[in-house]
Amino acid sequence: MFGRLVYESFRRQKRRKLLAGVAITLGVGVATAMIAVATDIGDKISRELRSYGANLIVTPQEDTLDVQISGVDLKPPSDGAYLNEADLPKIKGMFWRNNIVGFAPMLPVSVRLSGSDDATNLTLLGTYFSKRLTFGKQDFATGVRITHPWWKVQGTWPDDNSSDVLLGEKLAARLGRKAGDEIEIASQAHRVAGILSTGGAEDNQIVAPLALAQQILGKPGAVRRLYVSALTKPEDAFARRDPQSLRGAEYDRWYCSPYAASIAFQLQEAIPHSHAEQIRQIAQNEGTVLSRIKGLMLLVTLAALFASALAVSAAMATAIFERRSEVGLMKALGAGSVSVAALFFAEALLLALIGGVVGFAGGALLARQIGRSIFDSQITIEPVLFPVILAIAVIVTFAGSAMAIRRAVKFDPVYALRGEA
Amino acid sequence: MSPQRNSDLVSRRAAKPHTSMFLRMLMRAAVLRRGRAASALLAMVVAAAVATAMLNLYVDVQAKLRKEFRNYGANIVVVAKDGQVLPAEALDKVESALAGHGLAVPFAYVVARTSDGQSVVVSGTDLDRVRKLDSWWSVTAWPNAPKDALVGTRAAEVVSPQGKPFDLSFQERTIHLTPVGTLRTGAAEDSRIYLSLQDFENWTGVQPSMIEIASSGSSEEVSALVQKLSQALPAAEVRPIRQIMEGEARVLGKTRATLAAAAVLIIATAALCVLSTLIGWVFDRRRDFAIMKALGASEGLIGGFFAAEAAALGAVGAIIGFGIGVGVAAWIGRVNFHAPVVPRFNVLPVVLVGSVAVALISAVLPIFLLRRVQPAMILRGE
Numbered sequence: 073m074f075g076r077l078v079y080e081s082f083r084r085q086k087r088r089k090l091l092a093g094v095a096i097t098l099g100v101g102v103a104t105a106m107i108a109v110a111t112d113i114g115d116k117i118s119r120e121l122r123s124y125g126a127n128l129i130v131t132p133q134e135d136t137l138d139v140q141i142s143g144v145d146l147k148p149p150s151d152g153a154y155l156n157e158a159d160l161p162k163i164k165g166m167f168w169r170n171n172i173v174g175f176a177p178m179l180p181v182s183v184r185l186s187g188s189d190d191a192t193n194l195t196l197l198g199t200y201f202s203k204r205l206t207f208g209k210q211d212f213a214t215g216v217r218i219t220h221p222w223w224k225v226q227g228t229w230p231d232d233n234s235s236d237v238l239l240g241e242k243l244a245a246r247l248g249r250k251a252g253d254e255i256e257i258a259s260q261a262h263r264v265a266g267i268l269s270t271g272g273a274e275d276n277q278i279v280a281p282l283a284l285a286q287q288i289l290g291k292p293g294a295v296r297r298l299y300v301s302a303l304t305k306p307e308d309a310f311a312r313r314d315p316q317s318l319r320g321a322e323y324d325r326w327y328c329s330p331y332a333a334s335i336a337f338q339l340q341e342a343i344p345h346s347h348a349e350q351i352r353q354i355a356q357n358e359g360t361v362l363s364r365i366k367g368l369m370l371l372v373t374l375a376a377l378f379a380s381a382l383a384v385s386a387a388m389a390t391a392i393f394e395r396r397s398e399v400g401l402m403k404a405l406g407a408g409s410v411s412v413a414a415l416f417f418a419e420a421l422l423l424a425l426i427g428g429v430v431g432f433a434g435g436a437l438l439a440r441q442i443g444r445s446i447f448d449s450q451i452t453i454e455p456v457l458f459p460v461i462l463a464i465a466v467i468v469t470f471a472g473s474a475m476a477i478r479r480a481v482k483f484d485p486v487y488a489l490r491g492e493a
Numbered sequence: 494m495s496p497q498r499n500s501d502l503v504s505r506r507a508a509k510p511h512t513s514m515f516l517r518m519l520m521r522a523a524v525l526r527r528g529r530a531a532s533a534l535l536a537m538v539v540a541a542a543v544a545t546a547m548l549n550l551y552v553d554v555q556a557k558l559r560k561e562f563r564n565y566g567a568n569i570v571v572v573a574k575d576g577q578v579l580p581a582e583a584l585d586k587v588e589s590a591l592a593g594h595g596l597a598v599p600f601a602y603v604v605a606r607t608s609d610g611q612s613v614v615v616s617g618t619d620l621d622r623v624r625k626l627d628s629w630w631s632v633t634a635w636p637n638a639p640k641d642a643l644v645g646t647r648a649a650e651v652v653s654p655q656g657k658p659f660d661l662s663f664q665e666r667t668i669h670l671t672p673v674g675t676l677r678t679g680a681a682e683d684s685r686i687y688l689s690l691q692d693f694e695n696w697t698g699v700q701p702s703m704i705e706i707a708s709s710g711s712s713e714e715v716s717a718l719v720q721k722l723s724q725a726l727p728a729a730e731v732r733p734i735r736q737i738m739e740g741e742a743r744v745l746g747k748t749r750a751t752l753a754a755a756a757v758l759i760i761a762t763a764a765l766c767v768l769s770t771l772i773g774w775v776f777d778r779r780r781d782f783a784i785m786k787a788l789g790a791s792e793g794l795i796g797g798f799f800a801a802e803a804a805a806l807g808a809v810g811a812i813i814g815f816g817i818g819v820g821v822a823a824w825i826g827r828v829n830f831h832a833p834v835v836p837r838f839n840v841l842p843v844v845l846v847g848s849v850a851v852a853l854i855s856a857v858l859p860i861f862l863l864r865r866v867q868p869a870m871i872l873r874g875e
């Protein structure tokens with residue numbers, strides 16, 4: 073009998089049920105989308121923050137002091153130690169390899185242009201543009217195009233295996249060269265693939281594939297420093313502890329957290345005779361910006377949850393209020409308050425479950441759409457979210473209905489039957 | 494009473510708007526059905542509050558986040574052209590162009606020699622300003638006495654491994670420095686030694702060659718400032734730091750877009766909540782509607798009555814909600830950004846018009862549906 077009452081109620085009152093169901097579906101959809109976006113925004117913004125460039129730097133352990141003023145290296149190129157290029161792919165064998173967005177080795181060498189009356193020494197910077205490397209079974213591309221996204225090239229990026237070069241825009245203007253011209257460096261002709269604009273010291277330099285710089289220097293496999301762009305977790309008090317002072321489980325926890333410091337530590341392990349350090353300007357500020365944006369989205373999500381809970385309650389209250397005459401009839405036929413309330417709650421549960429499932433699917437689509445249009449990447453929806461959302465939908469629907477059900481049950485059947493509802 | 498006067502009265506009554514009765518009906522409707530009216534008003538207030546808070550946040554978040562982004566340090570750099578020094582009045586010109594909306598820090602550099610002949614970069618700067626500009630510098634102790642030096646961690650290993658005082662020479666002139674603190678940044682600064690500008694100039698006689706500027710404006714304002722400075726300082730090269738500018742623009746843009754999407758979703762949900770509550774409220778009063786109609790009220794009058802009621806509800810709800818929403822936005826600002834979000838009063842008309850519009854739609858829709866129903870049917874309880 074109870075089952076039939078519920079069934080008939082849904083069959084006969086399609087419009088009302090549809091209205092309440094739509095409200096629940098929309099509320100749940102918005103809540104799902106907002107929760108999905110808020111839980112994933114840290115990851116997304118973290119990736120966007122990588123457009124600030126590398127946050128870690130690896131230098132040779134036995135290096136001499138840098139003699140560098142506003143990005144121009146004044147150190148004699150023969151000075152100092154080098155990293156070995158062959159060690160670089162080992163970065164992809166690290167514990168946090170998936171957090172390494174990219175890396176770019178740098179080797180500045182001093183060159184003279186032949187066939188030019190410009191007698192001053194120029195810096196030629198050897199690097200990876202988008203070099204294909206393999207480590208074990210992994211095949212990946214890395215270089216300045218990933219780690220230095222603000223570098224703009226007019227013309228084309230040179231191939232890493234060619235001997236084409238990029239000219240800094242100021243140098244190119246001074247020499248009167250443009251993309252496609254030839255330039256003679258250390259008595260060898262090279263094609264200028266493009267003109268590079270960075271807004272920094274590179275505007276006065278020649279940027280070339282790493283192999284070319286090594287060949288000019290006469291040191292195959294040499295790398296002066298390595299910039300690493302990694303996704304990190306904001307630094308907290310635990311991150312600042314000295315790994316040497318940590319024991320057992322604490323050390324494991326420190327090692328297995330993607331702090332900038334622990335990734336630097338692992339880089340040092342992966343590359344022999346190296347010293348890795350976080351670039352504090354980038355690494356430190358990332359944490360604050362990230363936590364602000366995450367905090368903001370969390371609070372906004374709370375507002376969204378509140379608004380959708382209210383929408384669901386309002387719809388449920390209205391739907392029940394309209395059925396007071398029905399309650400009167402049931403009560404006149406001898407139904408107790410408990411069975412009337414049970415009927416309404418059963419209907420609410422059914423609505424909440426249907427609305428919850430449809431709303432979750434809709435919200436997931438919405439979140440995916442937001443992710444694709446704003447961040448150009450998918451927003452992953454944790455499967456654990458599904459039961460949570462469903463539970464929230466049921467609780468909110470019950471809470472929203474409770475007041476209205478209480479009033480409906482208390483209503484005197486005589487008034488209801490006389491049509492004075 | 495003559496028929497003449499009677500018809501006069503009738504025509505006067507017809508012409509005169511039924512203001513007092515109309516108002517009375519409006520008031521009584523709200524007072525007699527307190528519960529329903531209150532719940533409709535509550536829905537209205539909450540919706541307006543949520544909308545106000547979201548719009549306020551959306552407008553203000555850019556300013557708030559931009560402040561956080563200024564922790565990345567300078568976004569404009571002024572460099573002397575090819576080995577020259579900047580004119581002496583350069584810093585004053587920069588400061589007047591900034592007009593208090595940012596920070597400018599001069600830097601002077603030389604390559605000095607340590608007592609065992611190693612080259613090291615020494616910089617003279619305004620240390621108090623650097624401390625504000627480059628908040629990421631990890632410094633054990635900032636120098637404040639003359640001849641105190643801030644030594645980068647890598648430079649410290651070379652010049653004074655035990656933290657003892659050391660000598661530096663530049664063009665036959667020697668200075669005796671006390672290393673009071675070490676500096677760690679992970680970049681070129683680690684290999685440098687920093688002095689106060691006064692000590693530096695007394696020792697080397699070299700003037701600043703670079704000014705780093707952190708301008709707190711938007712990207713258009715920063716470009717305008719770059720233009721202005723290039724004209725004011727023809728001897729120098731003024732350029733924005735692209736790394737900082739582009740990163741900021743990107744993250745800010747994405748955050749604003751996400752917030753906009755959230756605002757649209759939340760406001761739509763709130764509007765839906767108002768719609769369903771108000772439709773329920775009007776439907777619930779179909780007996781009033783039927784009685785009015787039975788007593789001979791025209792459809793226009795009834796529609797006007799419900800519309801006026803809804804509009805009043807929308808306006809009152811919007812104003813109360815605006816106050817609450819401003820409070821919520823201020824609270825979010827304080828919790829998340831440690832600075833309250835300033836109330837934007839230009840949001841008020843938007844919220845007001847939106848609320849009244851939603852209220853009107855939700856009042857007119859049920860009236861439209863009920864119009865075809867005979868009043869007798871409603872009064873009979875069908």
